[in-house]
Amino acid sequence: MIAIVLALAGGSSPSIAAQTAPAAAQGASQAPRSPRIPSRADFLSGEYGRYRANNDLLSYQLSVRVDPDRKKISGTNKIRFKMLQDDTRIQLNLSADLNVNGIRLGSTPLKYERDLDTVYVDFPKRLLAGTEYSIDFDYSGSPRETGRFGGLAFRKDPKGRQWINTAGDSLLWWPNKDQWRDEVEWMDISVAIPNGLVDVSNGKFVGKTRLPGGYTRWDWHVHYPINNYDVSLNIGSYIHFEDRLGDLPIDFYVLPESIEGARRQFAQARPMIEIFQKYFGEYPFVRDGYKLIEAPYSGMEHQSAVTYGNHFANGYLERDWTGVGISPLFDFIIIHESGHEWFGNAVSAADISDMWIQEGWDTYLEELYVEARWGRDAASRYINGYKPKVRNEEPIVTQRGVHSTPSQDQYFKSALFLHTLRNVIDDDTRWFAMLRAMFQRFKYRNIMTEDMVEFINAQLGRDLTPIFNQYLRRAALPTLELAFNASDGTLAYRWDADERDFAMPIRVTAAGQPLLLEPTTAWKIMPMKASRDAVEVATDVYYINVKKYESR
CATH class of the missing domain: 2.60.40.1730 (tricorn interacting facor f3 domain)
Structure with missing residues (x-):
């Protein structure tokens, strides 16, 4: 559990300005980036005219x-x-x-x-x-x-x-x-x-x-x-060997010299498919089968013909991809590129602006895979290892009608957002039922972000649109502001967010006791005698910034 605590100047008002946190403390830069100016080719390619x-x-x-x-x-x-x-x-x-x-x-x-x-x-x-x-x-x-x-x-x-x-x-x-x-x-x-x-x-x-x-x-x-x-x-000069999962043929194609490493490494494919089937339903391309093919580059999610070039080693190109000791337990390319069979190939974005539907969900599938193999704590550590890769410089959903690939935040920030959303829902039975229903609803379809948000809102019976908008259509993370007033024993709290209607419940721990806050972008106040150091926010569960204020 990580809490971000900032030292503050004096005063008793909750509107006191905090000192600026260093980027390393926040885990991500939020400096604006010079915009990429689209070319005529981008408009020709991107417009659905x-x-x-x-x-x-x-x-x-x-x-x-x-x-x-x-x-x-x-x-x-x-x-x-x-x-x-x-x-x-x-x-x-x-x-x-x-x-x-x-x-x-x-x-x-x-x-x-x-x-x-x-x-x-x-x-x-x-x-x-x-x-x-x-x-x-x-x-x-x-x-x-x-x-x-x-x-x-x-x-x-x-x-x-x-x-x-x-x-x-x-x-x-x-x-x-x-x-x-x-x-x-x-x-x-x-x-x-x-x-x-x-x-x-x-x-x-x-x-x-x-x-x-x-x-x-x-x-x-x-x-x-x-x-x-x-x-x-x-x-x-490929040679072929095979496996099978029920009615699903699993075929492998590698260079002759790679056969020993491939037999060892590609054994991860069948249990990986079993795990994703547990969450989302049957492998979506049964009649075409699943293939894993050696290639001279890292890998690519070609539908039913996933390519692989990860040196027949765990991790990603022989390194710990998220830096927390979990990546070396599995082959990143096999899991990530194959995960696209579900999100990217079966459920597809209708426009490159909404590419997070493919890359963000697929990165979140990595967390689900780790959870199924090594437990929820390991999965949480794994996904939080992506925080240093997030930039928060521009929105994830880009301009429609222009062929402009979103920034790398579409992978890492989107996955951390989905990790956050699961904990906001705080009901795994509903969460996993929703995941399966969503995949089955949009399988073999091309959709926009709006389609997915509308479906999730209906499934969960909640309007989560402002939360989606803040994480996907705004550059900055939401910041939870906590202002402690020792003189009258109160806590004032709110969200500092660009989305005016942003409201996201969040669990905190005060003096060792769990507490559910339901902040909005307007200040709320409640009795709270605990000091700021006694209140912890689980930023490993929620991908947010936290600022704490304390009056003198």
């Missing part, structure tokens, strides 16, 4: 040929969609580095206009609302490596063999409707690669076919809705 909103995706059938020696790709994506409004244009995307070789509606070539990574496709006749259409989009070129993981990267494994992978939050190595709101209902992925290599992609393995010219085509079928950025190629 007329030519995206006028259609509903139904399926993709992606067929791609990969030439490792020339570092080139070519292929076709058959895009099936239903018009929601009459129109003559739709908006798709492909990296500006790649060539559009042609777009066809049946046998009719279509005109198109390129604008950075955007491709506007024009039709000679008006497409009618309620009618389904299918176009073939041919493309080719040499993908440019981008981002932390490379986008689509042509690399070599430690033995000098071809090793080609895709990873990143916004991948345009194949033509698609690049946004989060609208997902296809199903997808086929066919990958032609040189003989002797293996492709592991999303979904269920359908089969492989020998092709002329020394190539083999690997076919996969995705039975469920899937995010564009989850679509994955993993091409290498």
Whole structure:
């Protein structure tokens, strides 16, 4: 239990100003940050405008040929969609580095206009609302490596063999409707690669076919809705071994030299799935199975094809991720990236502004995993270890309609907020019932923060909107102000919060006795003879700041 206590100047009024606490004492900086100015590309990518909103995706059938020696790709994506409004244009995307070789509606070539990574496709006749259409989009070129993981990267494994992978939050190595709101209902992925290599992609393995010219085509079928950025190629000299959990196939693909470490480390996968099923229900992609695939980067949550590069060791890249001695007990990448199967892949944010729905909940799943394995105290220590990573410089939910990735607070602050919310509810039976109901309600859906808040409010019968707003839409933490007046034996208390209607009950300990306070942003007063040092606030249970005042 940690209490943050500040020395104060004299006076008897509860409105006395406190000394400023050093950042180290608060556990996080709250200095404002220079804003990132969005580019035109950010608006093009982020806006769900007329030519995206006028259609509903139904399926993709992606067929791609990969030439490792020339570092080139070519292929076709058959895009099936239903018009929601009459129109003559739709908006798709492909990296500006790649060539559009042609777009066809049946046998009719279509005109198109390129604008950075955007491709506007024009039709000679008006497409009618309620009618389904299918176009073939041919493309080719040499993908440019981008981002932390490379986008689509042509690399070599430690033995000098071809090793080609895709990873990143916004991948345009194949033509698609690049946004989060609208997902296809199903997808086929066919990958032609040189003989002797293996492709592991999303979904269920359908089969492989020998092709002329020394190539083999690997076919996969995705039975469920899937995010564009989850679509994955993993091409290498993979070998395969497997496990099973009831009807769920669990498949592992690693380089031959990694087999011993993989058999040891990947044994964590099945009990991890069992734990998350206990909290949320059945693994959400049973027909596609669960795969864990070795990759040359730390890891990524590709749906039903999670990639792994954590050196076959516990912790994160062989270090104690939260610094409290819990991380070395398990493999962070297996747990975190697989947790995205529930939050990120099954329950998905409809806009990058609400990415905390994916990353914050998934980080909170780490705490639930630790609790299931090593108990609630260990889980609390683990999640509180994230506090030094929080910046509190900007809101977690960012501007809608602009492709702007939220800050890292979406991971750590969001998870600490959910940890706090559980303790505010203070009823684990209701909390865990709500978690399961929420997941089942939003499974295979793309949602906004408002959808989740409305559902949780209804489930719990409480209006928690101001609490969500303070933690997600405001930069600063709420501060509990406690003002002790020894002369009349009273305690004045309130929340200092940006959200005007913020009201959050909180349990404190006064002279060893538990006490429930229900502060708002207005001062309240109560009899309290205990000194400020005798009152403790469990800041390991609630992620808040605390200021104490004492009159002379």
